[in-house]
């Protein structure tokens with residue numbers, strides 16, 4: 001009998017790490033070069049994991065990641081299923097079987113728009129990660145050319161720290177730092193252009209890379225271009241001048257949740273349970289984003 005899988009128990013696999021919305025496992029009895037990244041249905045907002053989870057979210061974002069991996073022309077960490085123990089049925093649609101890499105301690109953030117922590121730093125200093133920007137930019141403004149604004153990975157639960165390119169060189173050395181920047185900008189630019197053709201603005205994203213210990217090559221890892229690792233905006237909303245700035249910068253997938261929380265929570269203590277209607281509308285938004293980007297119906 002298949003026992004229900006809690007977030008961290010999976011037959012044949014040892015849980016090693018949990019992020020806010022994903023969990024990492026390694027095979028209980030080897031091989032040691034395999035890792036299983038399981039995307040949960042948990043959704044986080046305002047630095048809280050919300051209740052209840054959004055049914056189908058993990059599977060949809062895993063499918064979106066896989067779709068992008070198949071379109072990005074560089075080695076990625078996806079593993080051959082033949083090289084690993086079977087992935088348990090209960091998570092198979094939201095699990096990413098990966099080759100274990102030596103991860104670089106740099107969050108490779110690329111921004112095509114100025115918002116979030118980048119806008120806050122710009123408002124204080126006129127620059128982001130040491131990159132000077134023109135004066136007078138507002139939150140959400142599109143940048144003339146995308147900028148690479150790395151961050152140093154913070155411990156779980158803390159915010160990553162924006163660093164300069166030169167600081168990334170100190171962390172990983174000049175050759176790898178340049179390779180990370182070049183790959184990040186190239187992938188972002190191609191993804192931004194594809195999304196734009198489908199009426200979606202890719203405002204920013206975060207890539208993670210590692211080194212394959214067997215080949216030494218640079219490998220694209222983690223999730224890629226999901227709405228958990230990226231900000232996606234609906235272009236028709238973004239360019240609607242009749243809307244407030246906050247509404248124009250609405251996150252494609254999480255804005256319904258954020259708007260409900262702003263009206264039903266004082267942001268003190270634990271957030272209230274999401275009503276079923278908010279869960280359902282959020283499911284629809286994830287499906288719409290998947291279909292807009294991939295051209296495929298979900299499910």
Ligand SMILES: N#Cc1c(N)ncnc1-c1cnn(Cc2cccc(F)c2)c1
Pocket residue numbers: 017018019020022023024035037038077098099100101102103210221222223
């Ligand atoms: N992908 C990947 C990967 C790999 N292929 N090899 C070694 N390590 C990682 C790895 C380590 N941390 N993370 C991010 C992360 C954090 C929290 C939960 C998660 F599921 C995932 C990725």
